[in-house]
Amino acid sequence: MTHVSGRHFLQIPGPSPVPDRVLRAMSAQVIDHRSPEFGELGLEALAAIKTIFKTTQDVIIYPSSGTGAWEAALANVLREGDSVLMYETGHFATLWKKMAEKLGIEAEFIGGDWRSGADPDQIEQRLRADSGHKIKAVCVVHNETSTGSVSPIADVRRALDAAGHPALLMVDTISGLGSIDFRFDEWGVDVAVSGSQKGLMLPPGISFNAVSAKAVEVSKAGGTRRSYWDWHDMIAINAKGYFPYTPATNMLYGLVEAIKMMHEEGLDTIFARHQRHGAATRAAVRAWGLDVLCNRQGHESGVLTAVVMPEGHSADHFRSEALRHYNISLGSGLSKVADKIFRIGHLGDINDLTLIGALSGVEMGLAKAKVPHEKGGVGVAMQYLQETPAPGIDA
Numbered sequence: 305m306t307h308v309s310g311r312h313f314l315q316i317p318g319p320s321p322v323p324d325r326v327l328r329a330m331s332a333q334v335i336d337h338r339s340p341e342f343g344e345l346g347l348e349a350l351a352a353i354k355t356i357f358k359t360t361q362d363v364i365i366y367p368s369s370g371t372g373a374w375e376a377a378l379a380n381v382l383r384e385g386d387s388v389l390m391y392e393t394g395h396f397a398t399l400w401k402k403m404a405e406k407l408g409i410e411a412e413f414i415g416g417d418w419r420s421g422a423d424p425d426q427i428e429q430r431l432r433a434d435s436g437h438k439i440k441a442v443c444v445v446h447n448e449t450s451t452g453s454v455s456p457i458a459d460v461r462r463a464l465d466a467a468g469h470p471a472l473l474m475v476d477t478i479s480g481l482g483s484i485d486f487r488f489d490e491w492g493v494d495v496a497v498s499g500s501q502k503g504l505m506l507p508p509g510i511s512f513n514a515v516s517a518k519a520v521e522v523s524k525a526g527g528t529r530r531s532y533w534d535w536h537d538m539i540a541i542n543a544k545g546y547f548p549y550t551p552a553t554n555m556l557y558g559l560v561e562a563i564k565m566m567h568e569e570g571l572d573t574i575f576a577r578h579q580r581h582g583a584a585t586r587a588a589v590r591a592w593g594l595d596v597l598c599n600r601q602g603h604e605s606g607v608l609t610a611v612v613m614p615e616g617h618s619a620d621h622f623r624s625e626a627l628r629h630y631n632i633s634l635g636s637g638l639s640k641v642a643d644k645i646f647r648i649g650h651l652g653d654i655n656d657l658t659l660i661g662a663l664s665g666v667e668m669g670l671a672k673a674k675v676p677h678e679k680g681g682v683g684v685a686m687q688y689l690q691e692t693p694a695p696g697i698d699a
Contacts, residue, residue, distance in 0.1 A: 313632035315662045317449050317608035318479055319501035319508055320652030322558075326505055329561035330554045337553055338546070346545030349556040352563040356481060356504070356571075357496060357514045359488035364513045364538045365559075367552040370478040370499030373511035374400055375407070376533035377474055377495045380513075380523040382440060384408030389430060389471070390443045391422035395450035395638040400443060400476060407528060412439075418640060420600035421448065421455030428463035431471065441472040441494075447480035450638045452610040452647065453598040454484060461492040472519055478502060478511075482566060483578045483607045483651045494519040500555065502607070503574075505562045505652045510555045565653075569696065576695035578606030581650040581659050584688045585609040588663050588681035592670065597645055607651045608635065612644065614676050619646040626669025632662060634669075656689050 314321050335342055353363045366372055382388065387410045390401050394416075404411040414426050422444045431439065442464060444455050457475055464473060472494040477486050481496075482503025488496055496514040500506035515523075515535060523535055531537075537548045566574060582605060586596050589611050597610035613619045620643050623634045635647030648666060650659055663682045670677045 308631050310631060313630075313658075313662050313665055315649045315665075316633050316635040317452075317502075317647050317649035317651060320503070320505055320649065321654070322507060323505055323562070323565065323653045325565060326558045326562050330558040332554060332557050334553055337551055342553070343545035345553075345556055345560070346542070346547065346551070348545075349559050350542055350545065352560055353512060354514075356563060356566065357488045357498075357512075358486065358490065359514055361489065361517060362515050362520065362535075362539050362542070364515065364535055364542070365547075365551070365556075366511045366513070366533070367509065367550070367555075368511045369508055370476075370497065370511050371403075372533070373478075373497045373499065373513055374403055374476065376511075376513050376530075376535070377497050378404055378407055378409065379530045379533050380515075380527045380535050381472060381474075381495065381519055382407070382409050383526055383528055385410065386440045387412065387438050388441045388443055388474075389414065389427065389439045391427065391445075391455070392416040392418075393421055393445050393451065393453060393455060394418045394448040395640070396448060396476065396478075397445045398639065400445070404443070411443075418448075418451050419453065419598055421453045421603040422460060424456060424459040424463040427460055428467050431464060431467035431469040434469065437470055439469070439471050441474050443474045444476070446475050446477040446486065447484055447605055447607050449479040449608065450610070450641070450647075451597050452605040452608045453600070453603045454480070454605050455603070457486070457493065458491045465492075472522065479607050479651070481512075482574070484605070485571075485575045488514050488516075500559065503651055504559065505565070506555060506558050510552050510559065573696040575606070578651060580606075580689070580692055580695065581654070581656075582606035582609060583692070584659060584685040585648055585650055585663065587688045588667075588685040591681040591684040592667065592677040594677060597641070607649070609648045609650070610635075610637075610641075610645045611648065613646070617673075617675050619643050622646060622669060622673040622675055625673040626665055629672050630665040630668055632665035632669070634666070656694065660686060660689070
């Protein structure tokens with residue numbers, strides 16, 4: 305392989321670039337995970353992650369990908385034959401449904417067009433029709449990484465309450481946590497799933513289940529047979545900072561440092577920064593004469609923007625040309641939208657210059673791949689950023 309000079313632009317919607325401070329924290333020598341020193345680290349990490357979920361309830365940390373945390377969430381509260389209601393927001397909602405079905409759970413999908421988040425009114429209507437309360441849980445993806453749309457979780461909780469339905473509210477916030485406001489306690493979420501490699505600015509490798517007291521109580525008598533994923537084994541030993549099996553020790557060092565960085569910037573500032581960068585990116589896309597996949601106002605994501613390719617043009621060919629010529633990685637389209645869209649990630653530890661550099665790579669890549677577009681999208685994004693106060697800087 306030949307050396308490519310300059311910084312690689314990792315602009316996929318996760319994994320996101322890992323800050324140097326976090327990399328240095330993770331480079332510490334491995335310690336004994338049964339030692340008093342580790343117990344202090346475990347307690348610090350477990351307390352820190354609660355502040356990001358905005359909860360005082362238990363958050364369980366698994367050495368796994370987000371897919372593992374999906375399975376843990378389902379296995380602890382749902383039995384084979386139980387019914388769940390899910391909403392088709394995109395590829396990842398579909399994968400979670402397929403997993404539920406593999407576990408023997410009857411998963412009902414409310415169909416969506418992949419261009420918006422979940423519709424709370426449709427969820428409420430379906431729950432009102434379930435007079436026998438057969439549905440045991442409602443599962444919704446907070447930020448749909450495949451489409452760039454956000455579901456209004458607080459409104460989904462209001463839908464459950466308005467219907468008077470006792471179903472658990474389960475939320476995938478794998479790509480939302482740490483980038484978009486998420487309030488576990490205030491919004492009445494029962495189980496939330498997340499992972500390390502998105503807004504938390506860590507490599508892939510650890511995942512999370514935040515769990516309400518109601519969910520923990522359901523899991524005592526419910527759920528499927530489980531061992532590795534069992535919440536109760538975790539909760540019991542977590543009280544002293546330890547884990548029932550070998551944890552991802554050095555990832556916990558990184559987690560603590562990443563959360564320190566997040567609080568130094570301020571969570572509200574982080575959320576505003578992501579929204580501002582998302583708006584600037586969408587302004588650029590529209591100036592290029594291209595369509596944003598998410599077409600419902602208020603559901604647009606600050607984590608990523610999914611861009612629809614002109615008819616007859618390959619998104620994968622464009623991404624390949626952009627990578628080859630400008631050293632930028634962009635997200636691919638998945639399943640239904642494969643080769644039809646590309647995704648620009650604007651999450652994690654980035655600033656205005658990072659974003660403008662990435663958008664310049666996209667605009668040059670469109671020209672190199674001969675994709676029909678108007679010039680000047682980067683300039684429009686620059687103007688937006690210049691005219692819109694930067695949170696924490698211009699305030």
